Amino acid sequence: IKVRPLSLPVGIGNRFKGVYNLFENSFSFFKVNKQKVEHEVEKITDLTDERLHELLNESADVLKHDIDLVNGIYGEFNNEEYLNGDAAPVFFGSALNNFGVRELLDTVIKIAPNPQGRDTTRGIIEPGSDKFSGFVFKIHSNLDPRHRDRIAFMRVCSGKLEKLKFYHHVRMNRKVRFANLATFMAQDKNAVEEAYPGDVVGLYDTGIFKIGDTITEGSQFMYKNIPTFSPEVFKELQLDDPFKSKQLEKGIMQLTDEGLAQVFTQTMGNMKVVGTVGDLQFEVLQHRLLHEYGAACHFRPLNYFKACWLKYESKADIDEMLKLRSFNLFYDKHKNLVFLPDSEYQLRYAREANPKAEFMFTMEHNTETVEMENAV
Numbered sequence: 001i002k003v004r005p006l007s008l009p010v011g012i013g014n015r016f017k018g019v020y021n022l023f024e025n026s027f028s029f030f031k032v033n034k035q036k037v038e039h040e041v042e043k044i045t046d047l048t049d050e051r052l053h054e055l056l057n058e059s060a061d062v063l064k065h066d067i068d069l070v071n072g073i074y075g076e077f078n079n080e081e082y083l084n085g086d087a088a089p090v091f092f093g094s095a096l097n098n099f100g101v102r103e104l105l106d107t108v109i110k111i112a113p114n115p116q117g118r119d120t121t122r123g124i125i126e127p128g129s130d131k132f133s134g135f136v137f138k139i140h141s142n143l144d145p146r147h148r149d150r151i152a153f154m155r156v157c158s159g160k161l162e163k164l165k166f167y168h169h170v171r172m173n174r175k176v177r178f179a180n181l182a183t184f185m186a187q188d189k190n191a192v193e194e195a196y197p198g199d200v201v202g203l204y205d206t207g208i209f210k211i212g213d214t215i216t217e218g219s220q221f222m223y224k225n226i227p228t229f230s231p232e233v234f235k236e237l238q239l240d241d242p243f244k245s246k247q248l249e250k251g252i253m254q255l256t257d258e259g260l261a262q263v264f265t266q267t268m269g270n271m272k273v274v275g276t277v278g279d280l281q282f283e284v285l286q287h288r289l290l291h292e293y294g295a296a297c298h299f300r301p302l303n304y305f306k307a308c309w310l311k312y313e314s315k316a317d318i319d320e321m322l323k324l325r326s327f328n329l330f331y332d333k334h335k336n337l338v339f340l341p342d343s344e345y346q347l348r349y350a351r352e353a354n355p356k357a358e359f360m361f362t363m364e365h366n367t368e369t370v371e372m373e374n375a376v
Contacts, residue, residue: 002081004074006089007103010056010063017059019092019100022067023077023107027052028100079111115198118157120214122221125158127197132159132167135223136213139205141254142292150254151182151202152209159217161195170214170222171366178203211259212366222366230307230361231262231275234340235282235299244295251293252285256333259365261285264307264330264338273330273340274299275307304328304340305347308359317356325350336363 010017010027020027053060081087089107093100115127125133138153161167161181169176181192182202195201203209214222239248252272256263261281264273276282282299289295309332312318321329321339328346330338339359341347351359 001086001088002074003088003090004077005070005092006077006107007091007093007100008063008066008070009092010059015059017056019103020063020067021103021107022070023089023111024103028103082111083113115157119224120221121224122219125221125223127158129158131217131219132161133157133214133216133219133221133223134161135215135226136203136209136211137226139209139211139258141258142288150205150207150209152205152213154201154203154215156195156197156199156201157223158197161199161201163193168216168218168220169208170216170220171210172208176208176215180204210257210366212364224364226365227362228259228262228365229277232277232306233279233282234273234275234302234304234307236302237263237272237274238298238300240296240298247293248289248295248297251289251295253333255285255288262307262332264332264340266327267329267331267337268326273302273304275304303342305343306341306361308339308341308347308361309363310337310339311358311360312356318354320353321350321357332363 006021006023008020008022010020018028056063077089078087082089089111091100091104091107093104095101117124117126120133134154134156136152136154140151140153142149161178163181164177164179166175166177168174180203181195183190183192183195183200184202189202192201212222212226237248237252239245252263252274255261256274261274261276264275265271266273274282274285276285286297286299289297310318310321315322318337325339328340328342330340332338339347339350341350347359351357
């Protein structure tokens with residue numbers, strides 16, 4: 001993917017002047033001192049404006065040169081290339097000082113695609129449909145540790161979501177009603193009365209949601225292609241205090257509900273292996289298990305290569321695996337059989353020895369989605 005700057009900084013360090021927005025052709029000027037960045041912004045709409053030279057002095061000429069250089073190297077920004085995933089806009093800013101963030105958000109609103117139709121077990125659902133539908137894509141536990149709350153983040157895909165109206169929870173086949181709807185921007189939370197396609201809303205969850213759940217106005221379908229990916233780093237979860245086993249079990253199950261990590265239980269014993277895409281997640285897990293659930297634990301590194309979900313018609317299709325590789329067989333939290341090979345060679349050999357089995361590196365978050373699709 002090629003990149004294309006859409007904003008440029010002027011100056012550096014204590015000589016920092018501000019940011020020029022190439023997309024809007026405007027300049028956000030910040031008065032600075034040695035202590036902080038002041039939140040006074042002045043906008044210049046044209047590079048030939050004499051006020052720009054008054055504010056920037058010699059930096060105005062440097063800015064013109066930099067803009068000519070960017071335009072010469074990258075050419076004009078092509079929105080179609082961005083929408084096709086062939087180009088990525090780059091912005092300069094500081095989240096800490098809340099500088100350059102508004103320019104980024106305002107530009108993304110203008111160049112981002114409109115809500116698109118999404119695939120379900122009953123075909124494509126378009127955002128213009130009158131009937132409401134949406135799916136849960138993220139869960140966050142203990143947003144406020146004092147209240148043990150859970151927030152389920154749902155993307156609205158069609159229709160209109162309204163507060164206090166009854167909706168259909170497809171997986172649980174029950175009615176649900178939301179007394180509170182919230183939107184989030186960084187640490188700010190705002191209550192809303194309604195939401196439309198493209199909106200992301202937070203729902204207070206009592207434990208009835210998991211990633212991939214679909215909410216509708218009564219239709220019986222589920223959104224597809226909400227995958228679980230194969231982890232790349234594996235470590236054994238070990239409890240430091242045997243009297244905290246229940247807290248550890250509850251904590252690891254709730255935290256993996258968030259999608260932060262995946263947990264696999266060995267079929268021949270109770271060894272729990274946690275898989276993530278990076279080492280940082282283990283530090284987060286260890287900290288949250290201790291401070292939110294009171295379960296002190298540590299992780300022992302393991303040398304597994306990948307996690308492969310096994311799909312087969314009968315146990316005879318994986319007979320070789322069950323006899324010779326049982327130590328590498330695990331269950332995920334949905335009781336799906338998973339193979340954790342020690343190396344790429346072992347994975348290749350297992351595929352050759354079990355030709356009727358399918359080795360998958362992704363799996364739908366909701367097994368009910370697959371079951372519903374097969375039933376249609």
